[in-house]
Amino acid sequence: MTTDLVSIELRKAGRSRIEEVDFNNLPFGKHFSDHMFVADFADGHWQNLQVVPFSDFTLSPALSSLHYGQSIFEGMKAYKNEEGEVLMFRPLENWKRMNESAKRMCMATIPEEIFMGGLEALLRVDADWVPNTPDSSLYIRPYMFGTDTFLGVAPSKTYRFCIFTCPVGAYYTKPPKLKVETDYIRSAPGGVGYAKCAGNYAGSMYPTLLAQQAGYDQLMWTDATEHKYIEESGTMNIMFVINGKLVTPATSDSILKGVTRDSIIQVVRSWGIDVEERKVSIQEVIAGIEDGSLTEAFGAGTAVVVSPYSLIGYEGKDYMLNEVPKESSLANRIFNFLNDLRTGRSEDSFGWMHKIV
Template structure:
């Protein structure tokens, strides 16, 4: 899909802020590109599609999304290849997942031509913001929120869809330490864990803060019924290498279907490595660390790509993960492969990349 399929107005910023950014020092989510794409759902259709300078919104105090949480988002990245072309990684998967979230939250769905047309228009005008320094990329944040000015508890009839971008470097500078969470829950069967809605992340902040005060960096979430089975890790899917196999919790209505997760599974299987998507108990993980069968644990997600963990804390005891050389780890092989595909250094055999 291209912008020719939809009418998108363009209002360029009078002055670019790109010279204010040190592209060799990019903290995550601090610098925002010059423009954003906005569209409004009114009278049953998407309208007012436009790329405009990045700026604040004027909102009513009675905006329904501020009171009842109809708000969803996605996370994506764009890269540059050696020829300077802008490439997006599997954007249609994010569009599909955003509409899954929209349906669960009783919100308007977004047509492919609006989502992809907005992405293309925005990345064309802000192409210079896509970094080409090592471990950097342009993070893309599509999101949508309810815009009815009404305090009744009911689905909004109007919505705003927006996309903005920011150049980013590495999310973590060192392998994080995890604490297994057995009191608080992120999601539960029948809930909204599989949707990328704002409330999921708001609810995770307090237990994460407690874990950080205890000396950890992130949480390993367990199931909301028994606190026996591992679900996610912070804001990421989680993966283990056990007996030489890649093992990851099977997705469900309480686990987000990660695009990076799916990409890793496809790539690893193509290398002839066994992959198991199944229930993974915390007991299996602890025993695997103790007997040496579990050699790696890492998170997978758009922001971090792949993030190995250094230890897992459970019931007051820290279990150190084996320190195999980075160059020999499966996590490192995955990270390098995905980076090379995204920047055009190796052939895209899966057809993942979308060129602007």
């Protein structure tokens, strides 16, 4: 890793706000740490690399990304081990995926040394913000947007890259209820479903709101062509345990390639459990719930980690998922494994953890 090749200016906050936060009661995404990393792309290269106090940006009303949507982001987490050291989980995978999103959205890519150098510098100065209370972590939000001021559908020539962080607790406090979406779509073949761009999430909000008004927490998106095959949920990839196998929709250009998803697949295979990455029809899922061959359904993602579902609503009927005892639940076994790995309580046999020094 080449983070020592970049020079980053540090301007520390005059006063920390950390005493204002109750670390035993952390909502998701409400409290922000003292500092942020900022870099600008102009004249063909990245410049003005700084860690500065968390504060507002001053933006032009003609900012191109506000009009034409050149905005991408990532989601990551940092943890503390028993020695108080700060650990990150597979950060290079997020860097690679962010650059895949940037290429699809016709934006500047970010060199590894700038992404990792900014991340490490920020986490060093705000290390005290990484919580060590149960089910908590420091959520990390790298994002980038076009900064040209013009009206015209064309890629921006300048960009701002920023990383800020926030201490968080659990994303869901209880197993979510999912509604299978068969009218609206999240993405389509040839589109930007695999990119982590802002517009994907904006387009999902209205159908999600309709589902929430009907008593559900999230949507289970289906394919854009037939509404027959399951793709993903609003905040997570989707996994099932069917006949003792872990089954998950294969990724494509309409499904986000989740880092947590990939990690779970590798872990479960290392345990000798069969994994199938393939098309999964909603009819297969409903039939599996009814005949008992589907024993678990859960989401996987950075924010939720592993989140079992309580029910799946489809065509006006709710299908309850059996509560599997924790001691025999694959979802719970995965969650405990990843939690112990990320907090340094178990050996890092996969080489996934990155220590901030």
